[in-house]
Amino acid sequence: MRYIADLHIHSPFSRATSKAGNLQGLATWARVKGIHLVGTGDFTHPGWFSQLKKQLVPAEPGFFKLKDQAIPPPLPQMTPAALPCRFLLTAEISSIYKRHGAVRKVHNLLYVPDFASAERINSVLAGIGNIESDGRPILGLDSRDLLEILLERAPEGFLVPAHIWTPWFSLFGSRSGFNTIEECYGDLTPHVFALETGLSSDPGMNRLIPALDRFALISNSDCHSPGKLGREANIFHTDFSFFALREALKNPLTGAFAGTIEFYPEEGKYHADGHRNCRVCLEPSETRKIGAICPVCGRPLTVGVLHRVMELAERSEPYYPPGSPAVHSLIPLPEVLGEILGAGPATKGVMALYARVIDRFGSEFNLLLDTPVAEINLLSPVLGEAVARIRTGRVIRTPGYDGEFGVIRVFAEGEREELSGQISLFAGKKPTPSAKKKASCLSLPEKKPSLAADLPKAPRRPNPEQLAAITSKAETILVAAGPGTGKTFTLVARIEHLLSAEQARPEEMVAITFTNRAAREMQERLHRDLGDTARTIFVGTFHAYCLALLRQETPDIAVIGEDGRDLYLRKVFPGLAGAEHRLLKKQLAGHVDQLNRGTLPADADLPDLLTRYLASLAPNRAIDLDLVIPQCVERLRNDSAFFEKITGRMAHLFVDEFQDLNHPQYQLIMLLGKQARVFAIGDPNQAIYGFRGSDLTLFQRFRKKPDVTTLALIRNYRSTPAIIDGAAALIRRNRQSGDTQLVAESASATLLEWHQAASAHAEADFIVRRIEEELGGINSLSRHTRQSTGQARSFADFAVLYRLSQLAEPIAEALHRKGIPFQLVGATPFYLKSALKVAGHFLLASAPDAGLGEHLQMIANLSGVGEATISLLEKELPLRCPDFYRAALALPLPAGTATNIRKMGETLENFRQAAEHGLAFSLAEAMPGLGINPQGDEARRLLQLANAFGNDLQAFCEHLRQNALATVYDARAEAVALMTMHAAKGLEFPVVFLAGLEEEILPCSIANLHSDMEEERRLFYVAMTRAQEHLVLSAAASRTVFNRTAAHRVSRFIEEIPASLLRETFQPLSKRRQVSGRQLQLF
Incomplete structure (x- = not known):
């Protein structure tokens, strides 16, 4: 059977699509166009998938038909041929992720033969990202992993890379694609057997590349409204089933895959190079001459499909193996009729004439492909001449570029006037000149410099300050290391240096961190450099280390944490009333706080209830989590045999984040340091945990000890000069600020960005809009795509930080609406x-x-x-x-x-x-x-x-x-990170948004959460220095926090940043542009 298939469309659940694109509308227009098989599109969207299951029933194997076959014509006086219209389950996935050190934005098409296969795929994708926000979901999922999911969950299905040359979102795209298909799909590349050429390329262009010879090259409309079906399509001559179609694509030279129906590639909106807003349109050779930088705005040009194809081409002429599918380049019939009448293709007169033509010839493809020209001439010689020229390629081409469709014309300007008599007989009136013309490309003005500035990479070899710390012979060392100066690198390098110099054995080394995340990072680095040698080095938190020591003699000791304390109290003190439970918890919290701050008198008289609780722990072979470190310290201090056993096998002690020590932790280091060499590293300007007992004076006390050698790391490899200078100006306001002046190694001139919104929701919208801009758009319809910074980014490059977790909700909602994946750190796990x-x-x-x-x-x-x-x-x-x-x-x-x-x-x-x-x-x-x-x-x-x-x-x-108490940050996730400023300590991101910078919130004094002013300033300093390349500061004039709505003044900390470092950004004042359901017009 010979049939025509359009296998890539979108449903009304995708953005910027027509509501008429329901199944009935698609079936109606399929008949008008002469299409027998239509992809459903968007089976991943729950709403559309539900409609598909309700309205479709199985037909031929792997194909579906409408339950209700009563299909009305789309236009009056139109009776298309009664073709059998079938549907094939399809979906498109937009993947934005990092691979081989670069951000990739690739679209892939999925094809499956049944609803069960689609459901299995949906169940997996739902666990990865938000599949409800858009018919084409945006996921932080590697294309190779998507293919693996398809092969595992729907082994009879297949994947086709979509519009493979589109600059922004495709396999070979100039902005975010790969150079070979193997780079993208890795070991699973053999399972890919077809590629979608897209509107801006045709098979001839693709056949310049030998690596693509084995692939079937399919063409589809990618339409967003049913009237645009069949802009490109495929012709098959095989059995009418999913499985025969799949085999025809696997073996494209057998004749079963008979051909494609193509746009002229110049009509595609990414064919040539250029900048639409700057009205610059260039051929590839011109682009190469100016280094692909726009001569008007100085940003990178959008390199078009033709340029990209020529980069990868190895042939000067296309090669078609014997049996290759035929190629039919056409112009959509409404465009042809519009040119003949001198009117837009969607105008009332053109559509009325279109209805008459369809009624006469049965379908658009029947007219353009199969009807003899002599028969067309009986209706209109000028239409017959137009079809004859289209079939033989005798057309006039003006290329599209940077998102603007090209123009393909059949007649030159003078010919229309010569043919006016024939047109008048055909249409009943003389043509009127069209006012809309394609703008010509400008001549090239003087080239402006690029605005991009690369940040330096941290050196693989230590700088002089790092080398001094790594190789120092001192017994006790304190390193003051500011943000981005290579603190972890230096600490790990110190360990490796001591091992390589045979000054220590790995089992004699202990490295203590403050967080499990920091411990894992250090372990990974050591294992990467040292292999199995790293296994015998203890790397862990203070709690983990002390608990390990205590469990050497009591292996089965139970740790009573916050979540298990109620159970323990009910078990050990069954008669304790609820009020006594609460009192004991309060007494324990006060006791622990005094211990941490070093304010508990040695002869303190503890409350009876607390004394009973503490005395109950040892007989029950239990220990309270908050008392692990103090009890370990007490044991080391009072049990000489235990002390000798522990310190006798320790030669080197390494301590991270020394500025955050509380008194029991400091006492532990002092005890262990009696026998071991100590290497401590930290930054007094990043001391932000005073609220839980950390004491910055301990850092200063240790520094002043006569046997301590103090060193400093001053070269910042993380942030731009504006970020470093702004943070430095802020922190200098503190009386207890560190005296080390950071030096930014970056030469970037990027300023800090500042925005004040009217409300928290407006602030959230601003943040999401800026994320879209920095991403270069999240889909091919994004109106922000052309405002890209030129720096390739992925979702994981962004973090939004705030002082209070209550500020996250509107930001999370705004991201969810846009379908942007995010991870909300600190939330109750789902x-x-x-x-x-x-x-x-x-x-x-x-x-x-x-x-x-x-x-x-x-x-x-x-x-x-x-x-x-x-x-x-x-x-x-x-x-x-x-x-x-x-x-x-x-x-x-x-x-x-x-x-x-x-x-x-x-x-x-x-x-x-x-x-x-x-x-x-x-x-x-x-x-x-x-x-x-x-x-x-x-x-x-x-x-x-x-x-x-x-x-x-x-x-x-x-x-x-x-994650049971609160979710923790997962660096593997391709998602925007939302977290408090405290949770961001130790992390870094290319782009950081600091939200809610208002008085009462930062510095915090809302809802009785009064904080130390200098610590609040240090917290803001920490938050600022998480940013590598771009820091965006924002506030809201009005906000609801803790159920209270009030006006808020801008935080005093903003005023402490020099105005010369800030660039204020304003929200656009024009009305938000409505999303249209209509496809972009070709003219």
């Missing part, structure tokens, strides 16, 4: 919310090392398990209960309760065993028994997370535990 909470508890209880509290949280959801049962289990079972369910069933429980607990134990055990073959599959099997629909959006997200851990249940549970 798997412990609402309906998924049961699954979260189930997984935590399934961990091999699950404690009593985690098991009790799980069974508390079971029928028949009430307060009495929980109280009994709390009282009778130990805190660490490896065989919880057997021990629980040994207790006197009601029969029904015991049965439910036994069943849950069996379910958990079955899950553990099944997890050995894959966590995601086993969890999906368990979900129905927990009352959870595995197809729900959040459930699918959890399954995707589980899938990332393969069959490693322990690692998965540890990840869930670490």
